[in-house]
Amino acid sequence: MRHQDLGELAGPVLLFGGPYSNLQATEAVLAQAEVLGVPSGNVICTGDVVAYCAQPAETVAVVRAAQAVVVAGNCEKQLAANALDCGCGFEAGTTCDLLSAGWYAHANAEIDAEARRWMAGLPDVVRFQQGGARVAVIHGGVTDVARFVFAVSPEAVFVEELAALEALVGPVDVVIAGHSGIAFQRQVGGVTWINAGAVGMPEHDGRQETRFVVLQGGAAEIRALTYDAEAAQAAMQAVGLTQGYDRALLSGYWPSEDVLPQALRLPSLAKG
Ligand SMILES: [Fe+2]
Incomplete structure (x- = not known):
């Protein structure tokens, strides 16, 4: 496990997850850092820079150009290792398994060796302090980078x-x-566990906006991100990524509930 310690960070910290190769959403969240007065160096991504959407190489490039601190996601780990799938461990034949075969192949074809070397060097845990609060940033879990915690x-x-x-x-x-992929905040003993959500895909709630987090004084605010989702969808359709995540960008509903606990699955009527 590789750690990166950023020390004490002054001012607000912007945290975002899951750019997912969605260039338009990634540019929008990075622009929010300026709008909200977040100092450069205080922008941190929880990983999966590359996944479902159309522009993996361009998305990596803008994240790197912004000098955002990035925690390695399972997608970065798999691409760095030249693996053949996203590493989520979907059971063979499930919808998520079939869908990931489409987008992962696209990402695998687009990401070059230099970007893979950058991914290979990303930390698994980023630490910093804000005021008196000791903060750690991870991807899924520590016991398993691809653990789904809701x-x-x-x-x-x-x-x-x-x-x-x-x-x-x-x-x-x-x-x-x-x-x-779903932002939340939960108190566990004396620790606040926050999921910063994903900027690159809506939350399976019928809303087009995605989510990110601003942390100030150790307290998190989950904020909505609006961006040009139509352009992101058109880019997916232009490269043949039409298996369902393209429609999810506008509908706000995922094409598969495989990873969701029963309590977060929707009645079929709600999905129209
Ligand atoms: Fe992931």
């Missing part, structure tokens, strides 16, 4: 992950995670 996950899941994290980096007050 607001409704059992308390034992959080306890297990916090124990693994604190064994690595010492006591923490705030955890910022990503991977599962």
Whole structure:
């Protein structure tokens, strides 16, 4: 496990997850850093820069140009290792498995060796302090980079992950995670667990806006991100990524609920 310690960060910190090769959303969230007066160096991504959408290489380029701090997601780890799938561990034949075969092949074809070397060097855990709060940023989990942790996950899941994290980096007050694609905040003992959501894909709630987080004084605000989703969808359709995530950008509903706990799945009527 590779750590990066940013030390004390003054001012607000912008945290975002899942750019997912969605160039338009990534540019929009990076622009928010300026709008919100977030100092350069205080912009942190929870990983999966590359995934479902059309422009993996361009998205990597703008994240790097912005000098955002990036935690390695499973997608970065798999691409760095020249693997043949996204590493989510979807069961063979599930919808997520079939969908990932489409977008991962596109990303794998677009990402060059230099970008893979950058991915290979990304940290697994980023630490910083804000005021008195000790903050750690991870991707999915510490026990498994691709662990899906949701607001409704059992308390034992959080306890297990916090124990693994604190064994690595010492006591923490705030955890910022990503991977599962839905922003939330949950108190676990004395620790605040925040998922910063994903900017590159809506939250399966029928809204086009995506989410990111601004952390100030150790307290998180989950904010909505509006961006040119039509352009992002058109870019996907232009490269043949028409398996369902293209429509999700506008409908706000995922094409598959495979990864979701029952409590977060929607009645079929709601999906129209
Ligand atoms: Fe992930």
